[in-house]
Amino acid sequence: MDYKTLGLDPDQEKAATYPGSALVVAGPGAGKTRVLLARVLWLLDQGVPPEKIFLLTFTLRTRAELRNRIKTLGSPDPRIETFHALAYSLLAEASDQPPRLLSEEESLAFFKRLLKKDKSRLSPKRLLEFRGRERPEYQAFFQEYERYLEATHSYDYYRLLAVFKGKRGTFKDYHLLIDEYQDLSPEIIEFLKFFKGATFFLVGDPAQAIYGFRRADPQKLKPHLQTLSPDLKILFLSKSYRVPSRILEIAERWREDPFEIRHNLAASVEGGWVEGYAFSSEQSEAVGLAKEVSRLVGGTTLEKGQVRSYAPGDLLVLARLRQLLKPLKEAFLKEGLPLAEPEEEAQSRLQEIQKRLEGGLSRPRLTEDLQKIWPEASQFLDLEEEKEILLARLKLLRAPDLLKVSREGVNLLTIHGAKGLEAPVVILAGAEEGLLPFNLLPDSDLSEEKRLLYVALTRAKEGVVWSWAKRRFLFGRPLPGRVSRWLASLPFREPKRPRPKPAQQGLF
DNA sequence: GTGTATGATTTTTTT
């Protein structure tokens, strides 16, 4: 099928058909997925065989989405993989038997034993965070861990990529298409160097890099990526088809541009609305937003006089910290609103899958059980695959792969959880100093916090409600009680506190 | 083993 049937705009077409290695800056709603698909079609059109096209994603969810869309277009399948799954299958192809993969829980269990023996105060989780970093004081632990991995021919998530370090294959005439490059960790970039000679096509948005704590550093990203291909051409998609102008204007003020190229995203949709509220406390914020949500769901009048009523599932309620969602949830329930917590649901589903798999099931039972717990499993995994390989792939499964936003309930999420999603209305709670930017703990990264705000605002297709509380306690200490520095220039309303009901004057 | 006091920790977590 011809890529032209996708109806690309000039920027998108220029990117999709760029003959060499390219890095495409694709802002929110600018057509990132469309460009990736078009690139695949264009390459096939140019006579590149499908097995020489690698489409790489972070999550199985994105992988499944892309694969479905390619199927719908009726084109032959390129190789679509997650980074870690690709590394695993390259290793499996090169060895006699499928390598053993350690889940995070298994790594932690090993560290726990190690630390106990050593009577160390360090927590296993903390230790695992230091994996692959220069920490001489923990060298001994990691050496023992490495010895264990080597002896048992096992790989954890880190080693899976690290074994490719310094190795170079020959991949001339290959094309690597990479999704969400802004979140590439140094280890993945190092892994990608294995594909020497390939043409790289990277799509993503540095302004949406929010995984700095996983060592994805947008400041160092550009030079790093340029080592993949020295003549990497930087291209832009300049139009957002999602975020309307009024919202985009605000978001763009705070767009962090680590590539230092002045470039602003233009909205293709005029309008949109933004409403701010200042509440007196966390409690009144929760109650106030519950009322606001009721109003939006019940039917509301827009400026032009027409009535727009939203389904509960049209709303994303976002907060910087998970614990901020709790009071919101309670107030929403009291208001009788249907709600959903997609991150919690995904997490518990993942645990259920992991628990069932621990018990060493027979091959037929494995498929059967899996489909029972996870009906969509066949869209994500090849259930016919050899047992060991299927198990390894299941160990690569993470909660975000199972994330599903609700259509029936108001979706309560962290900003991180909302990445990649969109909805008619975004409700951002806790937009105050201390929380946005979140700086109550050391090592807070102001730029990353700014990008989190950018991500939150740019999920919205029609409107944004944002709010802050003048009084809130966190970690047992009061927050400053000021509006977020990044939203301070916007107007906000201060709903009058509902007067406490007058005491009853006595019945008699 | 179990109750209780103490102290440390507290974020986000695509593999």
Place this chain on the structure above:
DNA sequence: AATCATACAC
């Protein structure tokens, strides 16, 4: 503020 791990007494 609330939770969780650890230590100690019983």
